[in-house]
Every structure is written in structure tokens, then in C-alpha cells.
Amino acid sequence: MWFRKNETQLDRIKNKLSQAMHKDADFSVFGASSHQYRVKEKLTAKELADWQAHNQVTLPEPYALFLTNVGNGGAGPYYGIYSIEKATSYTERQALLAKSVLHPGMTKEEWNHLTEPLTSDEDIPDEEYDDARNRVLGGMLCIGTQGCEYDMYLVLEGKYRGRIVYTSDFHPDHPFFFVYEDSFLDWYERWLDEIILDYDIGWFGSRMPGDENALIQIYQSASNEEIQAKALDGMFKFKEVSQITLDFLKSIVEQSSKNRATAVRLICKTSFDTGRKYILELLQSDEYEDFLQGLMILHASSKTANLTEFIPVILQRLDRIDDPETLRYAGYILEIYGAITLQNFAPFLCHADLKMQTTAIYAARSCENKLESWQIIEKMLKSGDPQVMKSSILYWGVIPHEKMLPYYKAVWPEYRTNPNFIEKFIGCLRELHLPDDYFDNEES
Known part of the structure; x- marks a missing residue:
């Protein structure tokens, strides 16, 4: 049998x-x-x-x-x-x-x-x-x-x-x-079955099996939040969902449950426009984790959706960011819309935490007119951490300002034989009308 x-x-x-x-x-x-x-x-x-x-x-x-x-x-x-x-x-x-x-x-x-x-x-x-x-x-x-x-x-x-x-x-x-x-x-x-049904099976087998109705039933009858979370995660294999499922996800968001952010992600995967108001709620939430989740959802949608309306909200909440991961995601989104300046990122560029500094330096790599903010750069470099200097040179180049010269001279021996960086140093000197051997000169 x-x-x-x-x-x-x-x-x-x-x-x-x-x-x-x-x-x-x-x-x-x-x-x-x-x-x-x-x-x-x-x-x-x-x-x-x-x-x-x-x-x-x-x-x-x-x-x-x-x-x-x-x-x-x-x-x-x-x-x-x-x-x-x-x-x-x-x-x-x-x-x-x-x-x-x-x-x-x-x-x-x-x-x-x-x-x-x-x-x-x-x-x-x-x-x-x-x-x-x-x-x-x-x-x-x-x-x-x-x-x-x-x-x-x-x-x-x-x-x-x-x-x-x-x-x-x-x-x-x-x-x-x-x-x-x-x-x-x-x-x-x-x-x-999942290939034939045209599911997204990039990580096949790692998510809970079942169609939309089955996963909704599992969620509703679950005895604990872990099973609920797995049922929702199982829905990420669907490229599109029905209106019934969309309404179900909306109800989770409106209940402000622990799974709210996941439900918003699922809504946005199917219909970003439907999810816009929920993302704003996450970004404006008093819960710090909600803010991070909102940023992550925006980042996942950044290639296909217009995020202009969210930029002012993110900028208003910059002063609440206190960890590198949240700063990184904020940087991803703000960079796309040219909303990062050395002025609004100054608290992070001069932060006491090295990871915050290096994350901010990377995020600000596309900022123009860095020379106008040389005071911020000098304050940043005063920390004296070698990683801060390395990151700034790697992502920003060598800023041609006389106030920066003592800091560049201090690290010149480390870079003088590196062909990937020597031209940046020489270019800085020439913009300041200084000789190519300026950093080698003991009297400079």
C-alpha cells in the first residue's frame, strides 16, 4: 500500500x-x-x-x-x-x-x-x-x-x-x-509545484509551504508569535497576492502587532502605493525598530518606486539615529535623492563611535562641494583614528584645502608608494599650487 x-x-x-x-x-x-x-x-x-x-x-x-x-x-x-x-x-x-x-x-x-x-x-x-x-x-x-x-x-x-x-x-x-x-x-x-505556480523560489525550502489561504489559516490559528512570523515569511514566495490576502495583511498592520513591519513589507512587494501610508507610519513611530524597518522597506523598493515624499521625514529624524545599521539604510535612500550634506551628517562624521564615523563617510561619498565644509572635515580628522583617515581618502579622495595638509602629511609615508592613491595626493598639492614633494619636505 x-x-x-x-x-x-x-x-x-x-x-x-x-x-x-x-x-x-x-x-x-x-x-x-x-x-x-x-x-x-x-x-x-x-x-x-x-x-x-x-x-x-x-x-x-x-x-x-x-x-x-x-x-x-x-x-x-x-x-x-x-x-x-x-x-x-x-x-x-x-x-x-x-x-x-x-x-x-x-x-x-x-x-x-x-x-x-x-x-x-x-x-x-x-x-x-x-x-x-x-x-x-x-x-x-x-x-x-x-x-x-x-x-x-x-x-x-x-x-x-x-x-x-x-x-x-x-x-x-x-x-x-x-x-x-x-x-x-x-x-x-x-x-x-512552486516552479509551476511561478513562485519566487530563490531560497526554496527555507520558507513555510502552503498557498495564500493555507498560510492565512496557519497564522490565524497559530499558538505563538513564532509560528505567525513563519506563516507571514512564507508569503514572500508569492510574486502577487489576492485582494483577500492584501486585506488580511492590512488588518495585521492596523492591529499594530509585532508582525506589523513584515506585513508592510509584503504589502509593498505587491503594491507599493498601497503600502506608502504604512511606511510613513513606521518612519514616524516612537518605536526605534519601526524606523529601521521602514528604511529597509524603502531601500528594497528604491529601484522601482519614487521615494521623494519620504525624504523630509527621514531628514527630520536623523538626530534620533544612534546605530550604524540604521544610519547605513538612511544613507542609501538619502544618497539617491542627493539629500546628504556634510552639514546634516556632521553629527555622525564627528561621532565618538568609529563605526558611525566610517558609515557616515561612506554615505557622504557623493556629496559635492566638500571644500565648503572643511571645518567639519577637520573636526572629523581630529579624532586621529587611522581608519577615519583611510575611509575619507578611499571614498572622498584628498580634499585640496590648506587646513587638511597636516593630516595628509602625517599619513603620506603610508601612501607614497601606493599607485592607487599617490595621484590623489599630488593632485591636491597642485590644486593648492604646492610642489609635488611638499609632503616630503621636512620644513613644510
Whole structure:
């Protein structure tokens, strides 16, 4: 009975592979050009049995059925599914035969304790590092890559046998991610469904599955805010939403719930004009985090929407910014509209915090007529921090003003042999009608 059920699913998958190929004929989905929705020749039952006997592993049945009934790798999420031979070559035998220790609810503390040998000691011997790594990846088979440091694993044993795990490097506080589906075939079929439905699947599998109605119901019946947040996050895969969903999102915003900013982002993704008044509310909110969220939404929309009406609101609230991230996003938006001046950014350029200073210097890189504000620049450079000087030279060049000369002379030895900067220094001197060797002259 179990096989008959999956036989039907296997038939669906074969049909949906053809539909997906037709839907994404130009291979615009991430990774599709590498596999072009084609699978490799299927494994025979004997080849599968031989592999399992040789490796002393029994594969989860849904994955084994895929290999013998659909294909031995090929088309699949991201860059596709590895053949069983390639999967084996990318999996350490010690890890393949080990116990699986990961689980979906793993806390940051559990993860940090597990990966501590991999993150805390740069001089750890290779053998010890490999042993620690294999403990983390134990009981799993590497079945594909998402690119860079991201891979996809199949759990081979234990309570979560058959689940797919997305991995990355061993970063503190970031446990590996278990996808929502319980089996390989369910995960694989969802991938095909989302292509056919023309969803945005750039990070396929990391968001909660379900159509608009299903996610609304999950949100409304959720027992905690974490599930609500995941239900909303799942909606980012929709390129457009219905009026019913739009009204649902508006109701969340108007309730001023913890998920208000996420709801505004979703509204703006579908209809920026509808979301304008909500962005203004975020920017004018007494909650500092709302202001940051509003800036982030504007930044995400900056290439397609006119943001002119928001510029005065941002400028009015500049004096409330007290962290580099918020300053960075404010800078992105203000720069587009030429609204950054050294005068309005002076508090940040002369800030006691180095990160605030360097963020402000980068944000003000396009400001014209810096010479007119030489007093601000001199005050900024008086901090004496080398990084401030380096950032100003990198992003602003060498400002040709006599008051700046002592500061440039002090760092000249560091730049005099660098061809990328020497012309900037010489250009400054020539604009001031000074000799090219001015900075080398002990009497200057």
C-alpha cells in the first residue's frame, strides 16, 4: 500500500518535471541552467542494493524510490541532486556511518556546544577538526549543493530519518535548517509545484509551504508569535497576492502587532502605493525598530518606486539615529535623492563611535562641494583614528584645502608608494599650487 501511494507520487513527479521544464523554458530559476530539468539514468535495483551493502547504509525509501524510478540525480532544487556516486564522494565515510545528532528544534546553546571545537580553536589539528565535523554531519548523506558554502543533506538514521537539512558553515548561533517536509519526495514535489505556480523560489525550502489561504489559516490559528512570523515569511514566495490576502495583511498592520513591519513589507512587494501610508507610519513611530524597518522597506523598493515624499521625514529624524545599521539604510535612500550634506551628517562624521564615523563617510561619498565644509572635515580628522583617515581618502579622495595638509602629511609615508592613491595626493598639492614633494619636505 505504501509503495502504491508513492508510485502515484512518482508518476506525478515525472509529469511535473515536464511541466516545470515548459514553465521555465529559459532556465531563469536559480540553478536550472545546470540541470535543465533533466534527470540521469535510473539506478537498477541491483545497483542500489550493491551500494547499500558496500556502504552499510539503508537509504530512506522515498529517496531510494527516486533513484530507481525517476533518476540517479540530475534535476532538483538549486544546482540539482547529486548522483549516488557523487553524493558518496562528498560525504566522509566516518560521517556516513555515524549517529545523527541534529534535530529541528536545536537551540543556539546546543548548536554552539556541538560546534565549539570547529569555531573556537583556529589551531585545531586537522584530524581533530575532521572528527568534530563528522560528528556534526553524522548520519547524513550530502545530496546536493546550493552554491558557495551551502549544501543539502539527507538524514539517514534516527528520529528524523528521511528529512532534508540545509547546511552552511559552522557559524555560532546558526544551527542547520531542517526543511518542513518529512520526506525527500514531498520536498522534491514541492520544488516542482512552486516552479509551476511561478513562485519566487530563490531560497526554496527555507520558507513555510502552503498557498495564500493555507498560510492565512496557519497564522490565524497559530499558538505563538513564532509560528505567525513563519506563516507571514512564507508569503514572500508569492510574486502577487489576492485582494483577500492584501486585506488580511492590512488588518495585521492596523492591529499594530509585532508582525506589523513584515506585513508592510509584503504589502509593498505587491503594491507599493498601497503600502506608502504604512511606511510613513513606521518612519514616524516612537518605536526605534519601526524606523529601521521602514528604511529597509524603502531601500528594497528604491529601484522601482519614487521615494521623494519620504525624504523630509527621514531628514527630520536623523538626530534620533544612534546605530550604524540604521544610519547605513538612511544613507542609501538619502544618497539617491542627493539629500546628504556634510552639514546634516556632521553629527555622525564627528561621532565618538568609529563605526558611525566610517558609515557616515561612506554615505557622504557623493556629496559635492566638500571644500565648503572643511571645518567639519577637520573636526572629523581630529579624532586621529587611522581608519577615519583611510575611509575619507578611499571614498572622498584628498580634499585640496590648506587646513587638511597636516593630516595628509602625517599619513603620506603610508601612501607614497601606493599607485592607487599617490595621484590623489599630488593632485591636491597642485590644486593648492604646492610642489609635488611638499609632503616630503621636512620644513613644510
